[in-house]
Amino acid sequence: MDEYIPTERGAGWSQDQRAELWLVCIVVGLxxxxxxxxxxxAWPSFSHNGLGWFGTGGRVDGQIQAIFTSGDLKxxxxxxxxxxxxxxxTALITxxxxxIAFGSSLFVAVFIVEFAPDWLRGVLxxxxxxxASVPSVIYxxxxxxxxxxxxxxxxxxxxxKASVNPTVQLSGYGLxxxxxxxxIMVAPIMIAVFVNGLRAVPRNWIEGSLALGIxxxxxxxxxxxxxxxxALVAGTVLATxxxxxxxxxxxxxxxxxxxxxxxxxxxxFLFEPSRGLASTILFNTDELSSPPMQHTLYxxxxxxxxxxxxxxxxxxxxxxxxxxYGVIA
Amino acid sequence: xxxxxxxEALRGxxxxxxxxxxxxxxxxxxxTRRPExxxxxxxxxxxxxxxxxxxxxxxxxxxxxxxxxxxxxxxxYVSPHLFVxxxxxxxxxxxxxxxxxxxxxxxxxxxxxxGIALPVGTAIAVWLSEFGRPAPLARVAEATVEMLxxxxxxxxxxxxxxxxxxxxxxxxxxxxxxxVLGRSFFAAGAMLSLVALPLVVTNVREGLxxxxxxxxxxSYAVGKSKVATTRRVLLPAxxxxxxxxxxxGLGRVIGDTAIVLVLLGATLNLQGAGGPAILSTLxxxxxxxxxxxxxxxxTGEGNQPTKAYAAAFVLLxxxxxxxxxxxxxGRRARELRWS
Numbered sequence: 001m002d003e004y005i006p007t008e009r010g011a012g013w014s015q016d017q018r019a020e021l022w023l024v025c026i027v028v029g030l031x032x033x034x035x036x037x038x039x040x041x042a043w044p045s046f047s048h049n050g051l052g053w054f055g056t057g058g059r060v061d062g063q064i065q066a067i068f069t070s071g072d073l074k075x076x077x078x079x080x081x082x083x084x085x086x087x088x089x090t091a092l093i094t095x096x097x098x099x100i101a102f103g104s105s106l107f108v109a110v111f112i113v114e115f116a117p118d119w120l121r122g123v124l125x126x127x128x129x130x131x132a133s134v135p136s137v138i139y140x141x142x143x144x145x146x147x148x149x150x151x152x153x154x155x156x157x158x159x160x161k162a163s164v165n166p167t168v169q170l171s172g173y174g175l176x177x178x179x180x181x182x183x184i185m186v187a188p189i190m191i192a193v194f195v196n197g198l199r200a201v202p203r204n205w206i207e208g209s210l211a212l213g214i215x216x217x218x219x220x221x222x223x224x225x226x227x228x229x230x231a232l233v234a235g236t237v238l239a240t241x242x243x244x245x246x247x248x249x250x251x252x253x254x255x256x257x258x259x260x261x262x263x264x265x266x267x268x269f270l271f272e273p274s275r276g277l278a279s280t281i282l283f284n285t286d287e288l289s290s291p292p293m294q295h296t297l298y299x300x301x302x303x304x305x306x307x308x309x310x311x312x313x314x315x316x317x318x319x320x321x322x323x324x325y326g327v328i329a
Numbered sequence: 330x331x332x333x334x335x336x337e338a339l340r341g342x343x344x345x346x347x348x349x350x351x352x353x354x355x356x357x358x359x360x361t362r363r364p365e366x367x368x369x370x371x372x373x374x375x376x377x378x379x380x381x382x383x384x385x386x387x388x389x390x391x392x393x394x395x396x397x398x399x400x401x402x403x404x405x406y407v408s409p410h411l412f413v414x415x416x417x418x419x420x421x422x423x424x425x426x427x428x429x430x431x432x433x434x435x436x437x438x439x440x441x442x443x444g445i446a447l448p449v450g451t452a453i454a455v456w457l458s459e460f461g462r463p464a465p466l467a468r469v470a471e472a473t474v475e476m477l478x479x480x481x482x483x484x485x486x487x488x489x490x491x492x493x494x495x496x497x498x499x500x501x502x503x504x505x506x507x508x509v510l511g512r513s514f515f516a517a518g519a520m521l522s523l524v525a526l527p528l529v530v531t532n533v534r535e536g537l538x539x540x541x542x543x544x545x546x547x548s549y550a551v552g553k554s555k556v557a558t559t560r561r562v563l564l565p566a567x568x569x570x571x572x573x574x575x576x577x578g579l580g581r582v583i584g585d586t587a588i589v590l591v592l593l594g595a596t597l598n599l600q601g602a603g604g605p606a607i608l609s610t611l612x613x614x615x616x617x618x619x620x621x622x623x624x625x626x627x628t629g630e631g632n633q634p635t636k637a638y639a640a641a642f643v644l645l646x647x648x649x650x651x652x653x654x655x656x657x658x659g660r661r662a663r664e665l666r667w668s
Contacts, residue, residue: 024453024470030523034488041491104384111381124385126656127392133577133648134395135584137619138641141626142395145634184391217367217374238479245481248586248619252628278483278587285591288490298491301484308479 038302044292045299048079053299057082060258064284064296071290081296085260087303089274092261093175093254094243097182102236105187106225109194114220125195132188140252143181148172148253156271164268173255174271181253182246186239193238197231198224230319237315241308244278251279277304396645403642406635416597416621418631425633428640430598431621434514435583437610438593438617441518442525442582447575449522450529451564457530458537459559478527486591489520493592514611517592524585525578532577536570536662537563569662576655580648586619593620597631618644 046053063081070078112124152172161170201224209219225232255273258280263269275283277300287293367375414427453470461467492498494511540563548558564571594600594614601609616624618640623629625637 021456021466024456024466028466028469028473033492037491038484038488107377107381107384108388111385115378115381116385120385120389123389126652127389129655130396130649130652131388131392133580133584133652135586135619135644135648137584137586137622137626138399138645140628141622141637141641142398144627145638146398187388215367215370215374217370217378221377241479241481245483247481247483248590248623252623252626256628278481281483281487282587282590285486285490298487301487304481305484308481308484309476312476312479 035305038298038305041295041298042302044077044295045079045081046302049081053081053083054087055082056084056260060085064258064280064293067296068284068287068290068293071292071294077292079292079296081299083277083300083303085258086275086277086280086300088260089254090244090276090278092274093178093182093250093276094240096175097179097186097243098236098240100179101183101187101190101239102232104183105190105194105235106232108187109191109198110220110225112191112195113198114216114224128188128191128195131184132192136185136246136249137252139181139185140249143177143249143253147177147180151177151271156268160268160271164265164272168255168257168259168273170268170271170273171255172271173253174273175254175261176270178250178254181249182243185246185249186243189239189242190235193231193235194228197228197235200231201227230322233315233318233322237311241311244304244307244311247276247278247282250276251282254279256283396649399638399642399645402638403645406639407642408639411636411639416616418597425625425631425636428618428621428636428643431616431618431640432643434593434599434615435617435619437514437615438518438521438589439579439582441514441611442521443575443579445519445522446525446529446578446582447571450526450574450578451533451571453526454530454533454537455559455564458534459555459563474527474530477523478531480523481587482524482585483587483591485520485523486588489516489588489592493519512592512594512614514593514613514615517589520588520592521582521585524588525582528578528581529571529574532570532574533567536567536573539570539662540566569658572658573655573662576651576658580651583617583644583647583651584619586623589617589620590623593617597624618647 058080060082066078067081070076108124108128112121112128116124149172151174152170155176156170156172164170205227206219206223209223210216214222254275256275256279257273259272259274261269261272261274265272281297281300281304284293284297288297367378370378411427412432413429415429416431417424417426419425453474457467457471490511492511493513493516544562544566545558548562549555553561593616596614596616599610599613599615601613622637622640622644625631625633625640627634629637
């Protein structure tokens, strides 16, 4: 669009242009300030623990308690913190939910774009948009009042509850409830992006395949879904970022105990409670007044922020070799 | 070798030629003939199609279940007096009052957040789409907006707590014995505007890019400057997209809980911070519908599920209304086709 008018550069900018420039500078500055601020506030926690910060060791809830009280007593602040149970919980819940959501979203997106009859397409599109815009606290509330009692009273036997009783309590708050609700939360985000990507596939590419006698289902998966791969990456990145940062719903449903669910426990594994990184911040925001606690919470926030940034970078990098297929996500 | 390279280049060229200039036709309707039936397909393909049908119907059923369930519970527990009574602490349904304060709080927060996000977001979108100079800064701004969209809201909340506690911005929030808590409607609104900003930018930008260049050229041809073209021609034409972006952003702002819990204090009632009436409220703490639901859920401190149901119903109705508005704006945008 620039070619059509004589352009003036440098000092010749109009007032409006300069105003807009300033606005953008402010936003960019804010973001860089955010990174610096958060990393600066997080540094004591990282420097005291080293790489042990990410490792296992001790009970994480007890460590958080000790960190908090050491700030109040004006004694030497404690920083010992091994966040593995929280990291494991976040990785587990996010990973499983995103994998389930990816599979089902792909099928639903293909269905919406190609195979659904018109009336059903007309219903599904607003439905997906509505599901994407329901606040997470409502999902949390429904999970607490419907799903958790269902799991706690009907799926877990008394025997199973007794078998792990001294370590954790199985009450329905746990991995299963968290993963199910998180899947429902992130799937609509993926579906929306996937549908846009699949719609952008040129129709004649598909017709070419159909003309060779390949049936519609095969054609769509072999041609359209392959062509729309950048969109698949974009949608997955977006949904994963949302799942990583989800704090409210998970703090309501995942059990709120700093415990690392152990896959070796068999089926009980699915019911074990845990608490992710984001919900740990939410749980302890009232304790920001204690300096060592503050540093620890900012360290958790820095890890989350770093993961989110790396995630969008990974998405960008994954899309580069796909660009020549021509469909822009 | 040379022949292969040329072949490769040609092929690459052909791909880009077929794709980039003509916007691809939408998929879906094959107008002339009926789609083939799936009876002749392989079993695996038919199973796949059945799974797609099942999942599609499952999402419809799920949404219907959520809406109908909340509708039933809402109609059971919502009564008009809930909207006009202040919440109070208590142990039973009759003691705890209504959700007037959270409703007002949601309104204030939404006003502040959109008051910041809409003008700033529109300006950034116009700059990115129409000017884009200096190019490196534009690319940085683009990446920044994208990163903001991916930043977890709890991290934004903690960051907000950090900057609004600082002495420089302390006058914006409540102080007790000169200790700034960094909790106020100002703080929450400002951070929530960052949540809404990427949605506004993306939508306005898409709207502006959908306007073909001959519209701009026509405006330049009659002697309009670039700024005047943007103000008088492009922005009015992109108004449906601006509305869509604003509504989507508003939905996110209203639905956000983490930032409100951290930066607004989630007290039951609006707590003024002293000073002139409106300023006192804005500098004080309070709650919104989302934090009210959070506190009244069985996992929260209030634990009044009936109140939580009622508030969730009201919140869902607000979100539904916003969705309908987005739909209407989208329809208007589609009616306004350029050819």
